[in-house]
Amino acid sequence: MATLPKLSDDCDALYTQLLTAASNSEEGLKKVFFQSDVQHLAEEAAKSVADLLRLIQELQNHALLRASRLQGAICWSTRPRAAAEQIRGLNTNERTLYEYVEDAHTKGIWMKDLKKRSNIEEGKVQKAMAKLEGARLVKVIRNVRAPAQKTYMLFHLVPSDDVTGGSFFDAGDLDESLIDEVANLIVFHVRMASWDEQKMRRPRTQRSPIRLDIEEDVVAGAENNAKKRKRTADIEDSAPPPSRKHRSHRHEEHDTIMAQLAWQAYSHEYPTATGIHNFVTTTDAIRASKAQQLTVAEIQGVIDILVWDDKLEKVGNGYRTVRGVSFQPPGFVDDDDEDEEGRMEGNGLTQAPCGKCPVFDLCGEGGPVSAGNCEYFTEWLRHGR
Amino acid sequence: MAQNLAELCAILIENHLGDLSAQIFTTLAEHGRLTAPTLAAHAKIPLRRAYTGLATLLEEQLVLHHAAEEDAPTFYSVSWRNSYNLVRHANVVALVTERHGEAAGQVVENILQLGHARVGDLADAYNLTWGSKRDSGVETGANHVPEAVMVNGVAKSHATSNQHVTSASELHTILRTLLGAGILVKVGTRTLMPVSDLQEQLQEAVIVDQFPDRKVTGPKKAKEFAAAVNELKRKWQHDDAFSEISDASSRGAIKRPGEHFAPKKRAKLNGNLPNGHAINVDCEPSVSKLSHDLIVRVDFTRCTLGLRSQRLQKLAKRLLGSATGAVYGALLRALEGKVRTVRDESAETLKEEDPEKTLPSSNLNQIAEILDPTVDLSSSIRGVGTSKYLLNGTSKKGKKNRVIDNEFADIGIKQELSDSEDDEPTTNGFSSYRSHAKRVKMIEAHLLLLEEHPKAFCKRARPGSTSTEWGVDFExxxxxxxxxxxxxxxxxxxxxxxxxxxxxxxxxxxxxxxxxxxxxxxxxxxxxxxxxxxxxxxxxxxxxxxxxxxxxxxxxxxxxxxDPQRAESLILQQTYKAMVRTLQRIPVERENYRTVIEKAERTDIKGQEQEKLESNERHLLREWREIEERLLTQVARMDEVVALLRDCSGRNVSLAT
Missing domain, CATH: 1.10.10.10 (Winged helix-like DNA-binding domain superfamily/Winged helix DNA-binding domain)
Structure with missing residues (x-):
């Protein structure tokens, strides 16, 4: 490529003005200038349209301006000098490809699309892209939507949330443990403000080991037991289901249980999504750089999941934990799934052997499986599960 | 009709009434409505046996019958709902026992076993005579249908009767309470008629009466016609319903209308009915006793309502705690008296009226009356009661009241209510009045909690106001x-x-x-x-x-x-099937214990198992009973699933006959 003449002073002045205007604006380098804007900035340097055109053409030749189209009108945006310097050193193919990548901005562009749009042979594209990458003009990123495809983006840009999948993705991979931790943190936070927790001491005799056995046994009148329980002391009744988890803190003669007392209706402020977001981002539990990325919408997403998982419920504008939900201390291994499910204790169908039978559809009189030869029934009747 | 349901009903009937009935039922279920001779042919049984079987089934209302005219052949068809209801007996008895006591549960169990029963026969079954009046009972004209088969029923009920009910007046009180609560209803002529035939008869009656040109199509006419049919339907339902005036033994001057039966109903009852279907039971004058010839059955729709309330209460209890659950239970029970069926009126009438107005409601005092007084309301809401252990922390009383005063000022509890009455000497004294007022406020606090909950368990009857009337959006x-x-x-x-x-x-x-x-x-x-x-x-x-x-x-x-509807019906079918399998397992298990069961049932051992059986045999017997109990309980628990998924919304028509 022929070496360009040195940039004229007029052009230089205009470019500096455009660059200042762009960096002063909120969009930074993304700021676009329409013809009238440029004319306004150029003032006496370009009195006529022809003058302006000349200036712009020169800047474009020096790769300091980049032309694009917005709503039918042609417009320009600025490029940093350093980048322009490098672009000037590129050949046509590379330059075309660079412009495609530049157009894609933070979304990035697929290798496949580059080939298709530029109509350049595959080998040349690959070579050109390798060169661009080597010159640190573009970089390869991983797109969550198409992890197998190579996606290119300008080197200095940060991929958009669409591409990375948001804060909960780590290098294109879903960061499940982060989600779990954030969810747990939210439960922890919301729970503090949801119920008035009181420690209660209850004479141990009311919940003798024998009673526990009956309760845990699915046999016969689970209902009957419920009725029996109703007649006992209220304190016991107002104890939430998770009291079982606290059984380990037994005193000599008393069980300490946590009772969750309701706040009076319409008198209590439950944490809202914004409030929860505030808490999560300011807590030390999450790395500061990560916390900064988290948006209210992302936290709302986690809250939605917690609602679907029956951990939180919406009250007014805020959220509170469902009665009996407890948070898991850090490092807690969720190995007793059964206990967690115990809260949703199932119903008549799922507790019966048929409710979970893997061969239920085959079962029938005269079939390979029937009520008579059913192993699950035998198991259930003998061992209660 | 679904195969699983048919299978389930057949098993239930076989357990309940024996092979013959089950065979007839299966045939009817398979072929739809049949006359007795065709039925006998299909089932390959002699006609005489078919009639016997049908009689037994009819007695239990498991089969519906209808003859278009006097001498036309009678068609029989199965009543899916009633057949299925056989499995619900355990739950119904449990419900009644919980609400009205053991004795009432016993009575209901007996009536359930009989299908339906004449009050007089029930009294007989309990060996209770009511003076000399028993013999002078006049035969009813209207309730002729089940009369013939009642004899069998009585014989059975002798076997099951238990000495829970000891006096005639107790029985009558129980029956009256149950009738009042709607758990028992009167059996009328139309009870055993298929719904479609009933609808046809209704339409015919309306046409004859109001549309002499038989033209009921066209936008305007059709609407009028539907309205007229609905009105007549309601009237008929009303006629068939138990009424204090027509069904009490007294037709004379002494009437004691219970709180559920306002005397104004009489005017409606005497209104000119198109078909003259007025049913009045002739009987001896006797105050507050039910006519011996009144035939009662258990109303399963009403029981479904009760089961639904139980479930709602359970849910509220889980989500908001037991005290709030108890308050909610009281509200639901107060409302139950005001809701007729799970879906109160036909859908059209609901749409026309403002939904807010049709919401049945109950006020705080009614709830306070129903609520178990031992429930500690103050401990489970923060800030309502200051102490959490107490019911009668008198020392803190002043403080507590102040707290309440401040916090309830804005929700419109009239503070002067308690203040103005302070000086009047009430029978229970000043403090009890205060405590009642306090209790009412606490109930309201709990109701507010329920209202605030995302599920909106209840709401004020008039939104935005501070009225003390509360309703529940059941749908x-x-x-x-x-x-x-x-x-x-x-x-x-x-x-x-x-x-x-x-x-x-x-x-x-x-x-x-x-x-x-x-x-x-x-x-x-x-x-x-x-x-x-x-x-x-x-x-x-x-x-x-x-x-x-x-x-x-x-x-x-x-x-x-x-698709929730699809999922519901899927799980419903699975539940039917699981119930069938669980019931089928019982005889299988029984086989394992056959020897000991047979021994225990020998006439010389029965009743003296303790002495005559060896210890390992007793152990085996106990094991068997546990297994049977366990399987049956599981079936009952599955029935709860069915009740909820199928019956509670009133929208599921899979059982319509």
Missing amino acids: TLTDALMQAELDTTIVAKYGSTHLRVVRLLRERGKLEEKQVASFAMMRVKDVRAVLTELQFHGLAEAQELPKDNQRQPSRTTYLWYF
Whole structure:
């Protein structure tokens, strides 16, 4: 490529003005200038349209301006000098490809699309892209939507949330443990403000080991037991289901249980999504750089999941934990799934052997499986599960 | 009709009435409505036996019959609902026992076993005579249908009768309470008629009466016609309902209308009925006793209402604590008296009227009356009562009241109510009045909690006001309850991830795989596995959206969605099947213990098992009873699922005959 003449002073002045205007604006380098804007900035340097055109053409030749189209009108945006310097050193193919990548901005562009749009042979594209990458003009990123495809983006840009999948993705991979931790943190936070927790001491005799056995046994009148329980002391009744988890803190003669007392209706402020977001981002539990990325919408997403998982419920504008939900201390291994499910204790169908039978559809009189030869029934009747 | 249900009903009938009835039932279930001779031919049994079987089935109301005219052949068809209800007996008895005591439960159990019963015969069964009046009972003209078979019923009830009820007046009090609560209803002529025939008869009556030109089509006419039919239907229902005036033994001057039976009903009753179907039972004058010839049966719709209330209360209790649950239970019971069936009126009338107005409501004092006085209301709401252990912390009383005063000022409890009455000497004294007022306020605090909850368990009868009337939007809540039942089933069968996806789909509508993954914050790969599993079990479905004409799978978008109705009916069918299997297991298990059971049933041992059986035999016997009990309880628990998914909303018509 022929070496360009040195940039004229007029052009230089205009470019500096455009660059200042762009960096002063909120969009930074993304700021676009329409013809009238440029004319306004150029003032006496370009009195006529022809003058302006000349200036712009020169800047474009020096790769300091980049032309694009917005709503039918042609417009320009600025490029940093350093980048322009490098672009000037590129050949046509590379330059075309660079412009495609530049157009894609933070979304990035697929290798496949580059080939298709530029109509350049595959080998040349690959070579050109390798060169661009080597010159640190573009970089390869991983797109969550198409992890197998190579996606290119300008080197200095940060991929958009669409591409990375948001804060909960780590290098294109879903960061499940982060989600779990954030969810747990939210439960922890919301729970503090949801119920008035009181420690209660209850004479141990009311919940003798024998009673526990009956309760845990699915046999016969689970209902009957419920009725029996109703007649006992209220304190016991107002104890939430998770009291079982606290059984380990037994005193000599008393069980300490946590009772969750309701706040009076319409008198209590439950944490809202914004409030929860505030808490999560300011807590030390999450790395500061990560916390900064988290948006209210992302936290709302986690809250939605917690609602679907029956951990939180919406009250007014805020959220509170469902009665009996407890948070898991850090490092807690969720190995007793059964206990967690115990809260949703199932119903008549799922507790019966048929409710979970893997061969239920085959079962029938005269079939390979029937009520008579059913192993699950035998198991259930003998061992209660 | 679903095969599982037919199988279930056949088993129930076989257990209840024996082989013959089960065979007839199965034949009728398979072939639809039949006359007795065709039925006998299909079932390959002699006509005489067919008639015997039908009589037994009719007695239990398991079969409906209708003859178009006097000498036309009678058609028989099965009553799915009544047949299924055989399995609900245990739950109904438990419900009645809980609410009205052991004795009432016993009475209801007996009536359930008989299908329906004449009051006089019930009294006989309990060996209770009511002076000399028994013999002078005049035969009823209207209730002739079941008369013939009642003899059998009585014989059976002798066997089951238990000495829970000791006096005639006790029996009558129980029956009266149950009738008042709607658990028992009068059996009228139309009870055993298929609904479609009844509808036809209704329409015919209306046409003859109001549309002499027989023209009932056209937009305006059709509307008028439907309205007239509905009105007549309600009138007939009313006529068939138990009424204090027509069904009490007294037709004379002494009437004691209970709180549920306002005397104004009489005017309606005497209104000119198109068909002259007035049913008045002639009988001896006797105050506050029921006529001996009154025939009663258990109203399962009413019991479903009760079961629904139980479930709602249980849910409220789980979500908001036991005290709030108890308050809610009291509200529901107060409302039950005001709601006729699960779906109160026909859908059209509901739409026309303002839904806010049709909401049945009950005021705080009624709730306070029903609520168990031992429930400690103050301890479970922060700031309402200051002490959490107490009922009678008199020392803190002043403080507590002040707290309440401040906090309730804005919700409009009239403070002067208690203040103005302070000086008047009431029978219970000043302090009890104060405590009553306080209690009412606490009840309101609990109701507010229920209202605030996202499920909106209840609401003020007039929104925005400070009225003390509270209502419950049963329709929405029942839906929520059914949803919760589905969720429970899904989470127990498949796990919480599946539930998350199902709820997501229910809330967000049709979604693509990737959208599901991003909302559920899961990997697409995992979501795909979950969705496929749900689809395999019929709980999620995918709609194909081809991008081109070739309909290549690779160029097709799949939108996933969750269809609650389909899921409900699916789980309903599974529950039927599971019930069948559980019932079928009983004889299998029985076989294992056959020797000891047979020995225990020998006449010389029966009644003296303790002495005559060896200890290991007693042990075996106990084992067998535990197994049987366990299986039966499981069936009853599955019935709860069925009750909720099928009966509570009143929308499911799969059992319509």
